[in-house]
Amino acid sequence: MGLKQKSADLKKRMREAVKGGGTKAIEKQKATGKMTARERIMSILDNKSFHEYDLFVKHSGVDFDMDKKYLPGDGVITGTGAINGHPICIYAQDFTVAGGSLGWAHAKKITKIMDHAMKLKIPLIGINDSGGARIQEGVNALAGYGEIFFRNTQASGVIPQISVILGPCAGGAVYSPALTDFVFVVDKVSKMFITGPEVIKSVLGEEISMEELGGARVHCETTGNAHFYAESEDESFSQIKHLFSFIPWNNERKAETFPKRPPKTRQYKIENIIPADPRQPYDVRDVIKAICDDSEFFEIQELFAANIVIGFARIAGQTVGFVANQPLVLAGVLDVDSSDKAARFIRYCDSFNIPLVTLVDLPGYLPGVDQEHAGVIRHGAKLLYAYSEATVPKITVIMRKAYGGGYIAMCSHHLRADFVCAWPTAEIAVMGPEGAANIIFRNEIKNAENPDDIRKQKVKEYKNKFANPYVAAAYGYIDAVIEPSETRNFLVHALEISESKTVQIPKKKHGIPPF
Amino acid sequence: MKENDVLTKKVKKVSYKSLLIEDIKYRTILTKKYQSRKLYEKKDIKKITAFIPGTIKKVYIKSGKNVKEGDKLLILEAMKMRNELLSPTDGIVKSILVKNGDMVLKNQLLIEFE
Numbered sequence: 001m002g003l004k005q006k007s008a009d010l011k012k013r014m015r016e017a018v019k020g021g022g023t024k025a026i027e028k029q030k031a032t033g034k035m036t037a038r039e040r041i042m043s044i045l046d047n048k049s050f051h052e053y054d055l056f057v058k059h060s061g062v063d064f065d066m067d068k069k070y071l072p073g074d075g076v077i078t079g080t081g082a083i084n085g086h087p088i089c090i091y092a093q094d095f096t097v098a099g100g101s102l103g104w105a106h107a108k109k110i111t112k113i114m115d116h117a118m119k120l121k122i123p124l125i126g127i128n129d130s131g132g133a134r135i136q137e138g139v140n141a142l143a144g145y146g147e148i149f150f151r152n153t154q155a156s157g158v159i160p161q162i163s164v165i166l167g168p169c170a171g172g173a174v175y176s177p178a179l180t181d182f183v184f185v186v187d188k189v190s191k192m193f194i195t196g197p198e199v200i201k202s203v204l205g206e207e208i209s210m211e212e213l214g215g216a217r218v219h220c221e222t223t224g225n226a227h228f229y230a231e232s233e234d235e236s237f238s239q240i241k242h243l244f245s246f247i248p249w250n251n252e253r254k255a256e257t258f259p260k261r262p263p264k265t266r267q268y269k270i271e272n273i274i275p276a277d278p279r280q281p282y283d284v285r286d287v288i289k290a291i292c293d294d295s296e297f298f299e300i301q302e303l304f305a306a307n308i309v310i311g312f313a314r315i316a317g318q319t320v321g322f323v324a325n326q327p328l329v330l331a332g333v334l335d336v337d338s339s340d341k342a343a344r345f346i347r348y349c350d351s352f353n354i355p356l357v358t359l360v361d362l363p364g365y366l367p368g369v370d371q372e373h374a375g376v377i378r379h380g381a382k383l384l385y386a387y388s389e390a391t392v393p394k395i396t397v398i399m400r401k402a403y404g405g406g407y408i409a410m411c412s413h414h415l416r417a418d419f420v421c422a423w424p425t426a427e428i429a430v431m432g433p434e435g436a437a438n439i440i441f442r443n444e445i446k447n448a449e450n451p452d453d454i455r456k457q458k459v460k461e462y463k464n465k466f467a468n469p470y471v472a473a474a475y476g477y478i479d480a481v482i483e484p485s486e487t488r489n490f491l492v493h494a495l496e497i498s499e500s501k502t503v504q505i506p507k508k509k510h511g512i513p514p515f
Numbered sequence: 516m517k518e519n520d521v522l523t524k525k526v527k528k529v530s531y532k533s534l535l536i537e538d539i540k541y542r543t544i545l546t547k548k549y550q551s552r553k554l555y556e557k558k559d560i561k562k563i564t565a566f567i568p569g570t571i572k573k574v575y576i577k578s579g580k581n582v583k584e585g586d587k588l589l590i591l592e593a594m595k596m597r598n599e600l601l602s603p604t605d606g607i608v609k610s611i612l613v614k615n616g617d618m619v620l621k622n623q624l625l626i627e628f629e
Contacts, residue, residue: 203594205568205620222548281531281543306546330549331534331541337548363536369555403537435537 017055017072021096029096034167034189035233037077037092037100040127044237045081045090052079053113059105064136071097074105075130078113080122083244089117092127095167099131102173106134107144114151121250123160125240128177129167145172152179157351159250162240165190165226166233170214178225181348182243182300184236185216185226192219192226217303224304224337246298246312246319247352254353255319263488264295270484276425278400278467281331284309284324284359287399291488293317300345305337306330310345312354316492321349324359325410327400334406335366336379343382350390355495358411361400363432380409381514387415389513391505393498397487398422398469398478404431413477418501419494421480421487422469428478429471433463560604563626565619569593574615576626578608588626591619604628 001009018038020026026036035043041050059074061067075097080089091110093100110126117124133141155161156179163177164184168191177183177192185192193214200206200213212218219226228243230236248255268290273282289295292313299311307330310323323342325332349356365376387394387409395418396411407428411417422428430436437458438445448454465471469481482490533540572590576582588600606628613625 203568205618279539279541281541327541327543329544330546331536331543333534333536363539363541366549367536368552370552373555432537432539434539438538 014055020072020094021098025096032189034095034129036096037094037127037129040164040166040233040237041077041079041081041090041092043234044125044240045083045088046085049081050079050090051081052077054078054109057105057109059103059134059137060140061103061134061137063138066136069098073097074103074109075100076102076106076109078109080113080116083123083241086244086249087120087122088125089113089120089122090125090127093130093167095129095131098134100129100167101131101134102141102144103134103137104140104144107141107147110144111147111151114148114155117159118151118155121159121252123162123244123247123249124155125162125164126176126180127164127166128169128173129165130173131168132171132173142172145176148176149179152176156181157251157347160244160247160352162243164236164240165192165216166236167191170194170196174225182228183219183226184228184230184240185219186230186233186236187216189233190216190219190226220301220303222304224301224341227301229303242298243312246314247354251351251353257317257319258293258314260317261294261314263290263292265290268295270487274399274423274425274484278361278425278427281327283328284326284332284361287359288313288322288324291315291491292320292322297322301341305335305341307332307335308338308342310342315357315488315495318495319354320357320491320495321345321354322357322359323411325362325406327361330366332362333364333366334362334380334383334409335371336374336376339376339379339381339383339409343386346383346386346390350386350392353392355393355395355498356387356390356411357491358394358396358417360396360398360402360407360410362403362406362410363401364404364406378514380405383409384415385511385513387411387417389511391501391503393495393501394418395491395494395498396420397490398426398428399484400425400427401432402426402428404429413479416503418498419490420478421482421490422473422478423484423487424469424481425484426469426472426478426481427467428469429466433459433467436466437462561606561609561628562624563588563600563603563628565591565621565623565625567591567593567598568619568621568623569598571613571615571617571619571625572597574611574613576608576611578611580608582606582608589613591625600625 057074059071076093078091091113161180162182163180166189170193174192191210191214197208197210197213216229220229228239268286270290273286288297297311297313307326309326312319394411413420441458445451445455472478531542532545534543570592572592574589575587582602584602584605586602588602591598609627609629611626
């Protein structure tokens, strides 16, 4: 064979392999409204940037006549490319080839690209669309999953890891996404669960549809397993690209800086957003938009534990992570889910050198037997742990209420915030005036002729004395009381002077956070 | 109206409720998860329920008879395990609502004491 023939032979082999599961299987995939694995990669990556690896890898199954089967690429496409001009590693499971099932060779392709990402210190995107372990390969399939989980853990906090669930992802397979930083799901396409509806029905007698058990909405709203909800695959891909504009490429770098842009103050005027009455709600996301560059706030886990808001924005061109109580939902209380959500985000920001801005307005913790029994003590402790542990610049703005344990938990000076400022509307106190008056003046109220009048009077007294920022300011627990309209300037300055912040942390292998 | 549609601003009208925390009433939106939370119920020691769905494999007791705390009541097989249910109290069996071979759901009432 001359070079010409050899080239022709290569082209033929490539054409064959690139077809994946073939026309019929591709049609079936499309009929369910899904893109093919290759189309997905092309849609996420910059135009013509994809370089494929291991196209000719063969599976290693021998039992159950598997040795007679040809599985193109062994059901997964791997390679490198670019997003917004920056290099990235990617893999996409191909459902058209043996249902995207994971065998040994399939797993080896994935772990190879993962090792590559770690070596090159560039992000990894995994697109999941798989029926699960390839049963015919037995324990080798399990070994494959284990190898992936180990690498996910090693890479955690070193390079960004993104999972996109675009099909089924069931049984052990769910744990790779669960170990990664952000999980993207698409309505009616994504399905994640450990045990499926059939098993649950036969063992437990509980009847539930796949969508209700582990659909996109459930994981965004109820379980918190997913971070970004989209109505279509295309929407999901643009979310991914948007996310990558905010985060650094690895833990030794900082996020890319953009030109400084003012917020859209005509639309979001900070003075008009907050009601003076601490019992009245408002949308804290409007406050963030009134502060950040171009009023562009990229929210994470919007639908889960909405009583706390987390996400990325830029201040003077630099990425910051916002953590904010949301008075609009459940009065902005801390509870099991919101503590968990915020704590993980704080650790993400700390790992990837993203400064934290905390906006405080909360009445305390959510009371209830369900909360106590669900472990609000240990989940709440995650928030204290994450804030205390974080060494990135930490800036706190106390807008209105900061009562009790909630005040401490929301990045107070005591947890080593670098800058804490309060608005004149701030109320920093051991608890709300009503509760405090009822305890301190219990006997006076009980023994009074008109208990209600006395209670009202005592609440008023307490309010006048303690429901303000000046008691805390007198002890130096807050650094400054500022006008709300000064907030952005305060943050810009604080971020500027924190540029080279360094903190000595005690030598240890790792802590034992209340996971 | 879904609470999450409010969050994504797909609807204009918001239904506010009040939430009481430390004697202060806050005006706010309640989440679906919060509204559907299970309120705590004190366990009734005189009612024996299935802690797991499964099949009744044996009933040791008869109605009207005295049992002592720790006596075997029945075997409930579930997830390939034969679970012996023991009496949590001394008492007289008022009624047995299941028999051998019955499939039972989680929390289904099995035995009542007087």
